[in-house]
Amino acid sequence: MQADKVLDATGLSCPMPVVRSKKAMDELDSGRVLEIHATDKGSVKDIPAWAKSAGHVLLKQAEEDGTFKFWVQKG
Amino acid sequence: MSLRVMTSADVVERILNKQPLFIVDVRNADEYADWKIEGETIESINLPYFELLDGVEPYLDRIPNDRELLVVCAKEGASIMIAEELAKHGYEPAYLQGGMKAWSTHLYETLVYQDDRIKVYQFVRVGKGCLSYMVISGQEAMVVDPLRFVDAYLKLAEKEGVRITHIVDSHLHADHVSGGLELAQRTGATYYLMKSEGAVYDFEPLENHERIRFADAEVQVLAVKTPGHTPGSVSFFVNDKLLFSGDTIFVSGLGRPDLGEKVEEWAEDLYRTISEKVADIADDVLVLPAHYADLEKEMNEDGVIGETLGKIRSENRIMQNIPKEEFLQHVIKSAESVKPPNYKEIVAINKGLLSKTDEEITELEIGPNRCAVHHTA
Numbered sequence: 001m002q003a004d005k006v007l008d009a010t011g012l013s014c015p016m017p018v019v020r021s022k023k024a025m026d027e028l029d030s031g032r033v034l035e036i037h038a039t040d041k042g043s044v045k046d047i048p049a050w051a052k053s054a055g056h057v058l059l060k061q062a063e064e065d066g067t068f069k070f071w072v073q074k075g
Numbered sequence: 076m077s078l079r080v081m082t083s084a085d086v087v088e089r090i091l092n093k094q095p096l097f098i099v100d101v102r103n104a105d106e107y108a109d110w111k112i113e114g115e116t117i118e119s120i121n122l123p124y125f126e127l128l129d130g131v132e133p134y135l136d137r138i139p140n141d142r143e144l145l146v147v148c149a150k151e152g153a154s155i156m157i158a159e160e161l162a163k164h165g166y167e168p169a170y171l172q173g174g175m176k177a178w179s180t181h182l183y184e185t186l187v188y189q190d191d192r193i194k195v196y197q198f199v200r201v202g203k204g205c206l207s208y209m210v211i212s213g214q215e216a217m218v219v220d221p222l223r224f225v226d227a228y229l230k231l232a233e234k235e236g237v238r239i240t241h242i243v244d245s246h247l248h249a250d251h252v253s254g255g256l257e258l259a260q261r262t263g264a265t266y267y268l269m270k271s272e273g274a275v276y277d278f279e280p281l282e283n284h285e286r287i288r289f290a291d292a293e294v295q296v297l298a299v300k301t302p303g304h305t306p307g308s309v310s311f312f313v314n315d316k317l318l319f320s321g322d323t324i325f326v327s328g329l330g331r332p333d334l335g336e337k338v339e340e341w342a343e344d345l346y347r348t349i350s351e352k353v354a355d356i357a358d359d360v361l362v363l364p365a366h367y368a369d370l371e372k373e374m375n376e377d378g379v380i381g382e383t384l385g386k387i388r389s390e391n392r393i394m395q396n397i398p399k400e401e402f403l404q405h406v407i408k409s410a411e412s413v414k415p416p417n418y419k420e421i422v423a424i425n426k427g428l429l430s431k432t433d434e435e436i437t438e439l440e441i442g443p444n445r446c447a448v449h450h451t452a
């Protein structure tokens with residue numbers, strides 16, 4: 001999936017993956033897609049919940065070799 | 076500025092001493108709805124941390140400043156961030172060390188019974204509602220339903236100057252991983268469990284023991300087969316005074332019979348157990364179960380989670396000789412509720428069929444025990 005920006009939040013523990021995601025998203029225009037990579041297990045639930053509460057759209061979520069990947073479109 | 080830290084032990088102290096504590100739980104809404112810190116003097120709200128990233132100001136009117144304040148999250152990180160924000164607004168918040176993960180594994184012990192022959196400690200895993208016991212007599216001790224934090228038992232045994240010689244599991248647990256095998260390996264004690272529960276490692280089958288005696292026969296343990304919650308559930312009747320009831324009888328309900336895909340068969344077992352075996356046990360026997368669901372309701376004035384069998388019978392309609400059909404209907408219906416988190420994997424680990432790291436087990440065990448069918452349900 002094509003992303004406008006990729007955020008590497010691997011190795012960071014809660015709450016940093018969500019904090020960094022929010023910052024990265026603040027710099028994008030509406031409709032753009034942010035791809036997030038994280039290894040913290042909490043992000044599996046927290047990133048989708050954050051995206052929903054902030055009015056963004058979670059387009060896709062996947063796990064590859066212990067890395068959780070999210071594609072979030074800015075609302 | 077340094078934040079105050081509260082440990083799980085500090086929180087338990089507030090709950091037991093009935094001191095007011097306001098909790099801001101910053102996990103996501105699902106996790107909070109599923110399982111949270113509760114107590115008579117505990118009030119909490121859920122404000123997910125990711126909704127507070129633009130500042131806590133819009134939510135301050137929901138957070139009182141008239142009592143002790145604690146911020147809680149899954150592991151600790153987010154609670155520190157939010158506590159720091161609250162501290163900028165005139166609050167003096169603490170955060171929970173290790174978060175709900177630490178809360179889930181915290182144990183405390185309390186002396187619940189003593190006579191001239193035995194002394195009994197109750198170990199309370201307050202975050203999950205799991206109970207286990209140490210029965211001490213002379214130089215020996217028996218541990219009932221040990222949790223996997225076996226150091227707690229070793230420490231108490233050392234303090235009491237006794238040797239753990241007997242370990243019993245009332246059944247194969249579905250909500251938490253047993254510490255029975257590890258404690259047996261570390262102490263050389265005999266570990267008893269019903270063979271019919273399906274465990275594949277070495278233990279002493281309870282099928283071969285109607286009675287266990289120890290400490291020069293000062294302690295007589297009658298292994299009463301009480302199938303229902305599981306086919307091999309056993310209750311341990313000690314010196315005709317104490318009934319360690321496992322997950323068969325709780326202070327406020329019975330053990331659910333539906334965690335083995337054979338709910339109707341196991342419910343029939345439970346009916347026979349209650350109407351035949353338990354009916355023969357005297358009213359003044361103290362029931363000490365392996366779980367509680369609601370600490371406020373199930374803990375008595377002495378801080379003990381336990382109740383006389385007579386009182387349990389009088390307050391629990393399904394134990395009052397009701398018609399079999401009504402019993403089965405009630406038990407089967409209320410067993411349709413949400414099951415214990417990850418119970419199939421936990422059962423497999425307890426059987427010795429699946430191996431996981433401590434870290435993975437901690438993740439699997441997160442959440443409430445959900446082992447009971449309640450008379451009010």
